[in-house]
Amino acid sequence: MIAALALELGPWSWWIAGFLLLGAEILIPGIFLLWIGLAAIVVGALSFALWQTAIWNWQIQFLVFAVLALVFALLGRRIMAGRGEESDQPMLNKRAEALVGRTGDLAEPIENGRGRMRIDDTIWVVCGPDLPAGQSVRVRAVEKGDLHVEPV
Known part of the structure; x- marks a missing residue:
């Protein structure tokens, strides 16, 4: 049935399939389709x-389609990889990393290497040497969401 429909539609069957795939890309975005x-x-x-040529049978059509799909996918991958443009706010979605270098006071003492500090309106888990509450500290690094601090 599908083969008969493809023969009846002729070259239009490829156009219909192509536009159906483009429509599916809109519904299921991922850039692959x-x-x-x-x-x-x-x-x-x-x-x-x-x-109408004898060489353009369905086997050749599918072979050309497969090769073009592969080539276009590889080219598309290269095009999309080059889209890593520099941002004017490179730390926008890296909130913890943006805190490196900031100073603040410990809200809770650091005991056994862990404590809490307030920066702006947020309490952060910190790691560092044992220090009393209220001690001023500077964020020196971020690891697994914990701020590593040192006394100021």
Whole structure:
């Protein structure tokens, strides 16, 4: 049934498949179906020119489609990898890392290497040498969400 429909539609079957894949990319974003859909559209365009030729059978069409899908996926991966643009706020989603160098007072003493400190309106878990509450400390590093501090 599908083969008969593809023969009846001719080159349009590739265009329909391509646009269905592009539509699926919109519904299920991930950028992967985009490249496969574009490959199907290119095979559809080639099919308009080569449909009546003896060499353009379904095996060649699927082979061209597979090669184009692979090539487009690799090119797309390279294009998307280059999108790591520098931000004017590089620490925007790295809240803890943005605190390195900040100073504050311990809200709770550091005992057995762990305590709490207040920076702005947030209480942070800190690691460092045993110190009393109220001691001024500087954040020197962040590891696994804990701030490593040293006395100021």
